[in-house]
Amino acid sequence: MILLEPNCSKSNFLYFNFKMASDLILHTLVSLILCLFVLFSIFIAHCDSFDDFAPPNTFTVSSLVYPHTRLQPFQLRYFRVELPPWFSSVSISLNSDVDLDITKARKIPKRALPIICFREGSPPLPDASNTSIIDSGLAPLTILSIEGIQGHKNLEQCYPMQQYIELKLTNEQIPPGVWYFGLFNGIGSSRTQSKMVVRGSSYSFTANVTVEGCSPSTMFGKYCNHTVDPLSCSLFDGHNLAENILEAMSYNQTGESLVACRSTLKPSCLGDGEPKIYYLDVEGVAEELTISATNVRPNLTQSDNSSYVGGISLTGFTRLGAIPSVALHDYSSNLNTGPLIIRSPKVGRWYISIVPINVSKELESISANNVRICYSMESYVLQCPYGKTGPNCAWNRYVLQQAIVRRGSSPFESYFMPITEQYFKEPKFAVEPLLSNSSNHGEQKYAWTYFVLDVPRGASGGNINFRLSTTETMDYEVYARFGGLPSLDNWDYCYKNQTSNSGGSTFLSLYNSSNVNINFHILYASEGTWVLGLRHPINRSLAKYQTIMSVMLERCPNRCSSHGRCDYAFDASGAATYSYCSCDRNHGGFDCSVEIVNHRGHVQQSISLVVSNAAAIFPAFWALRQKALAEWVLFTSSGISSGLYHACDVGTWCPLSFKVLQFMDFWLSFMAVVSTFVYLATIDEVYKRVIHTVVAILTALMAITNATRSSNITIVLAIGALGLLIGWLIELSTKYRSFSFPLRISLNLLHRWESIKAWGHNLLKTLYRRYRWGFMTAGFTALAMAAISWNLETTETYWIWHSIWHLTIYTSSFFFLCSKERVSNVDNSFVSNGENEREGSNVN
Template sequence: MASNSILGSSSYLILGLFVLFLCLFGHCYSLGELGRFNTFTVSSFSYPPTTLKPFELRYIRVELPPWFSSMSIAMISDVDLGNESIGKIPKSRLPIICFRDGSPPLPDVNTSISDSVLVAFSDSSLEGIQALENGEQCYPMKKNFTVNLTNEQISPGVLYLGLFNGIGSTRTQSKMINRGPAYYFSANISVEGCSTSSMWGQYCNQTINPLFCTPSSGYNFAQEDVSKAKLSRLVNNVYCQNSLETSCHGDGEPKVYTLDIMGVAEELNIAAMDVRLNGTPSNTTSNSSGIDLLCFARHGAIPSATLHDYSINISKAPLVIRSPKVGRWYITLIPVNPSKDLGGVQDANMSVCYSMESKVVECPLGKAGLNCTGEKYILQVGLLTVLRKGSAPFESYYLPVSGNGSSDSANFPLELLLTNSSYGGGQDGPWIYFILDIPRGAAGGNLHIRLTADVKVRYEIYARFGGWPSLDSWDYYYANKTRNSEGSMFFKLYNSSEEKIDFYILYIKEGTWTFALRYLNATGIAPRDQTTMSVSLERCPKRCSFHGECKLALDTSGLTSYSYCSCDRNHGGFDCSIEIVSHKGHIWQSISLIGSNAAAVLPAFWALRQKALAEWVVYTSSGISSGLYHACDVGTWCALSFNVLQFLDFWLSFMAVVSTFVYLSTISEVHKRAIHTAVAILTALMAITKATRSANVILVIAIGTLGLLIGWVIEYSTKHRSNSFSLGFCLNYLDRWQAIREGLNNLVKKIIRRFHWGFILAGSAALAMAAVSWKLETSESYWIWHSIWHVTIYTSSFFFLCSKANTVNNENERSPDGSYELTRQDSIPRGE
C-alpha cells in the first residue's frame, strides 16, 4: 500500500510539473502575442475578392472598442487611376472609397461633391480624416490602398467604409442598360488594442490616470462660484478626483487623465487645486500665482497642444465645458517653463504639483438647459410602431414618456409639455428638451422630424449627437426658411413653410441624440397656437418621393441594415427627387425605342414573299417582343413581367441575326431545322446569362457565320458525294490537281453567281453600324443608340435576305429533274 501511495504521489508530481510547464509556455506565447508595445489583436478579417459593377456599392462596418489603439486597412483592387486623370473622369464612373464615423457614408447627398470631400490620396493626406466627426471623407480608389489610423486620430465607436463604383444622382436611377467599367477589390482590416487599461496611445506606451467619480451634493469644489439659487437646482453633481492626492511632473512633461460621462450632462468643470512648485532650491519661495499649467481636453481621444477641443491655463481658472458629450473625455496637463517663477534659476528636479479635480453637473429629473429651467422628456418607441404590421427593422415612431398625448398616435402636442417654470430661463424664451437613443445596427435609417401648426410654427429646433444642443452648439438646426442647416451633409429639408417644419437627418448615427426646441413667444402661449411634433425613424426619405421603391440591405458584417431608393427611369438622387428625364424627353424616348422596331417589317415582308416561313416568324416575333419590352422598360405598359419580356427581346434578336445567315445557305429544310434548334439553345443561354454584354454581338455574328459555313459544307458534300470517289481513283496525279483547280474556280463562280453583292455590301455596312451603336450604348445615351440598333440590325437582315439570287433556287429545282430524266432515258431498251 505504501508503494502504491508513493507511485501515486510521483504521478501527481509529474502531472503538476507538466501543467506548470504548459502554463509557463502559454504565458510566454501570450506575451509574444501582445507584441512589443503591449498591444493585442482585437479583430482581424479578410474581405474576399468582390466585383463592383457600375453604380454598385458595399458597406463595411469596423468596430473600434474603447481600448483600441490602432486600425489598419490594406486594400487591393484592379483600379488604375493617375492623379492627372481624376479630374477628367465623370463622377458617375469614378470609383471612390469613403469613411464616416457612426453611420454609413452617403456621398450622393452632395450633388456637387467638392474637393473638400473628395481629396487626392497620399500617405499624409489621411490626417484630414479627423474631420469625420462632422462629415465624411472620400478618396479616389487606388490599386493599393493602405490606411493606418490611431486612437489619437479617431474616437472609439463604429467606423464605416463605403466603396462606390460611381456616384451622383444617376446612381439610383433605374437604367435600361447598365454598362460601364467594373472593378474588383479585396481588403484586410485589423484592429489592435491595449492590453492594459492604464496604457494608451498608438503603441499603448502612454500612461493615463483615471479620475474616480462619486455623487455628492455637499462637496466644496475648487473655486466654486455658483450662486445659491443655482445650487438649489443643480443637485445631481458628480465629483471626480485622481486616486493620488497630489500629482507632480516637470516642465513640458504631459500627464493624461480620463473621465467618463455616463449620461447627458449640463456642464463639466475641471480644476487644479493647490498648484505649487516642488523641488525648488533652498531659500526660494514658490509663487503659485505665476505658474502656467496648460490644460487640453478632448472627447474620445488624447488631446495635444495642436489637436484638442478645449484649452485653458488651468492654474488661473478652471475649465468649464458647457453641454459635454457623453463618453470618455481625455484631459492633458502640461507645465510650461516653471523656472521663470524662480528668477530663471534652472533645476532638474523642479516640478509642478497639484490636485486634479472635476465636477459633472446634471439637472434633476425632468429638467435641462440653462439654470435647469427647461423641460426634459425621454422619447421612446410608441405603441403605434409595435402594433403596425410590415414595418422594416428599427422603423418606429418616438413619443415622449409623459401623461400627455395619445400613445396610439404618431404626433404629440408641444404646448402641453411646457410648464410655468419653463419661462424662467432668461430672455431667449422657454425650451423643451428631448432625448432618444438610436439602437445599434440602425445607422442606415433616417430620422424624420416634423412640426405642424394651425397658424405659424413658433419654435426653433436644434439637434446634437451626444450632448445637449444650444444656440451656440448644435449639429443641425432649423430657425426659419433662411436660417437652417440646408446644404449641410446628411440634412435634407422638405417643403417647409411658416406652418410646417419638415426635415430628415440622413443615415443617423447610432447612439444618444438630443433635441432642443426654443419657443419664440416668451410672454405666453396664445390659445390659437397648437403645434404638434412627430419624430420617426424611417427607411427611405419621403418614401422615395413616390418615384421609386425603397429597398433594404445589410452591410458586410450583417450587423447594420441600411435602406436605399431604387428610382424609376426618369428620376434619381438618394430620395428620387431629382428629375433626370423630363416628361417631354420621356415621350421622345418611348416613341424612339418602341417605334424603331417597325424596321422589323422589312425582313419579315421579304421572308414572307420568299415563302421562308420560319424566318418570317422569327422577324415578326422579334419586332413585336422588342416593342413590348421597351414599352415596359420606359414605364408605358407591361404586357408580361419585365424579366420575361427582356428575355424574349434579346433571345429573338439573336435568333433573327443567326437565321439571316442560315437563310443564305441552300440546304434542305431538314438540315435547317437542326441548325435552328441548336442555335435556339445557344442564343437562349446567351439571353438568360449576361444578355447585355457587348461581346454578345460578336458571338451572335460568329454563330451565324458558323451556321452558314456548316450549311455550305452540307450542300457541297451532298452534291459531290457520288462522283468524288470515282474521280479520285481514275485520275492520275496531274489530272487530279487540274480537277481541284477547276473545282475551286467553279466554286468561286458559283458563289459570285449566288449573291447580289451590292446587297451584301449594304447589309455588311448596316451590320457594322449596328455593332458600333451597340458598343456606344451607355446609361445616358441608351435610348438613341439602341433605337439606331433596332433600325440597323433589321435593315442589315433585309439586305442580306435580298442578296440571295434566284438562280440558286433554279439550280436546286433543275438538279433533281435532270437526274430523273437521265435515269429514265437509260432505262429504255436498246436492242432491236
C-alpha cells in the same frame, strides 16, 4: 658553411614565428570586424522590424478578410468597423486593380470615378454632398488626411481609389466607436437612376481590416505604453467646492446632481512638457463638465512657491473618445487660472491631458534642477433630475420611446413618442402640453424643450425624419445634436426659418418646409443618443395654437420622393443594414428627387425606343413572301416583344413583369440575328430545326444570365456565322458528293490540279449566282452600323443609339433575306459540271 648553418636556422625560426603572429593578429581583426558587422546588421534589422511585431500589451480584437469582389459601374460597398474604447490601432489594407493617379482622376467625370470615403458613426453618402472631391483638390489618401474626422458637422472625407492602400490609425488619431468606409464606382445623381443598360469600367478589390486592443484598459497609445488614470466618480453634495469653481459654474446647484470625479492617486508632479492622461465617462445627458486643478505649486521650498505659483501655465486639454494633444483637441484652458468648463458635454468617454508648459521660462531665476509642477486634479459632472434640464433645471426634457413598425420585407422602421401617461393613437403628438414655460436670464422671451431619442445599434443606415406642423405661423426653431444638448452656439443641424437653416449641410435634407410646416431628414443618422431641441416663446396658448410633432426613423428619405422604391442591403461584414433608393428612369439622387429626364424628354425617348421597332416589319414581310414561316414568326415576335419591353421600361405599360419582357426581347433579338444567317444556307428543314434548337438554347442562356453585356453582339454574330458555315457544309456533303476525291491516288498530278481549280471556280460561280451581292453589301453595312451603335451605348445616350440599333439590325436582316436567290437552276448546272469533271478524272 658549418658555422653559418645555425644562424640561418635561427633566422628562419624567428621569421616563421613573426609570420605566424602577424597572421593570427590579422585573422583576429578580421573576425572582430565580421562580428561587429553581424551584430550591427542584426541591430538594424531589429530596429526596422520593430513595427512589424505587436507590442506585448496589445492583442487582436478582430481581423476580417474580405474576399475578391468586383464593383460594376455605379455600385458601392460599405464596410463597418467597430472600435472598442480600449483599442490601440486599426489597420486597413486594400488592394485593387485601379490604375489611377491624380492627373487622370481630374479628367474623369464623377459618374465614372472610383473613390473611397470615410465617415464616423454612419455610412458615407457623397451623392448628398454639395462639396465634391473634385472641388477639394483630389488629394491623395494619407494617414494625416484622416485624422480629425470627428463631429457630425464635418463632411465625410473622400479620395480617389488607389491600387494599394495601407493605413494604420491609432487611438491618438481617431476616437473609438463605429466607423464606416465605402467604396464607390462612380457617384452623382445618376448613380441611383434605373438604367436599361449599364456600361463602363469595373474594378476588383480585396480588403483586410485588423483591430488591435490594449490588454490593460488603463493603457493607451499606439503600443499601449502610456498609462491613463481613470477618475473615480461619485455623487457630491456641493459643499467645500473651491471658490473659483463655484464662480465658473453657471448653475446654482439647487436641484442638480453633482458627480465628482477624482484621481485615486496622490497629488501628481510633472516636469516641463510632460503630460499626464486621465479619463472619465459621461454616461447620460449632462449640463456641464468642469475640470480643475487645485494646489498648483512647484516642488520648491515654501518661500519660492509663493512667488511663482501665479506664473505657471498648467494647461488642460480635453477630447472626446481619443487622447488629446496640443495639435488635436476639443477644448483647452490654463487650469492654474481657472477651471475648464464644457457646456453640454457629449455622452461618451472624455480624455483629459494635463501638461505644464514653459515651466523653465517662468522659473528661469531658480537655479534648482528638475523642477516639477505638482497639483491635485478634480472634475465635476453636473446633471439635472430626470425630465429636467437647462438653467436651474427649469426646462423640460422628454425621453422618446421607440415603437417598431414593419412595412413589407424591408428592415424595421420606428417612430418615437414621449414617455408620459398620455396615450397616443397615432405616431404624432401635440407639443404645447409639453413645452417649458421658464425662460433663461439671457433669453427672457424664449425657452427650450428637449427630446432625447436613441438610434439602436446597427440602424445607422436609416434616416431620422422630423416633422412639425402648426395652425399659425411657425415660431419654433429646431436644433439637433448628437450625444449632447444643443444650444444656440453648439449644434449639428438647425432650422430657424426657410432662409436660415443648415439645409446646405451634407446630411440634412429639407422637404416641403414652409411658414406652417417643418420637415427634414437627418440622413444616415449615427447610432447612439440624439437630442432635439425646440426653441420657442414662453407661455404659448393651448387654445390659440395647435402644433403637432412626429419623429420617425425611416429607411429611405421622403419615401424616395414617390419616384422609386426603397431597397436595403448588408454591409460587407453582414453586421448592419443600410437602405437606399432605386429610382425610376427619369429621376435620380439619393432620394430620387433629382429630375434627370423631363416630361418632354421622356415622351421623346419613349416614342423613339418603341416606334423604332417597327423596322421589324420589313424582314417579317419578306420572310412571309418567301414562305419562310419560322423566320416570319421570329421577326414578328421580336419586334412586338421589344416594343412592349421598352414601353414597360419607360413606364408606359407593362403587360408582363419587367424581367419576363426583358428576357423575351433579348432572346428573340438574338434568335432573329442567328436565324438570318441560317436562312442564307439552303438545307433541308430537318437540319434547320436542329440548328435552330441548339441556337435557341445558347441564346436563352445568354439572355437569362447577362443580357446587356457589350460582348453579346460579337457572340451572337459568331454563332450566326457558325450556323451559316455548318449549313454550307451540310449542303456540300449532301448535294455535291460527286466532288469527293477518289480513293485511288491519281498519277497525273497536273490534271488533278486542273480539276481542283475547276471545282473551286465552279464553287465561286455558284456562290456568286446564289446571292444578290448588292443586297449583301447593304446588309453588311447595316450590320456594321448596328454593331457600332451597340458599342456606343452609354447611360446618357442609350435611347438614341439603341433606337438606331433597332433600325439597323432589322434593316440588315431585311437586306440579307433579299440577297438570297433561287438556287435550283444554279445547283443543277453546278452538279452537271461537277459530274463531267469527275468523269474526266476517272478516265485518267
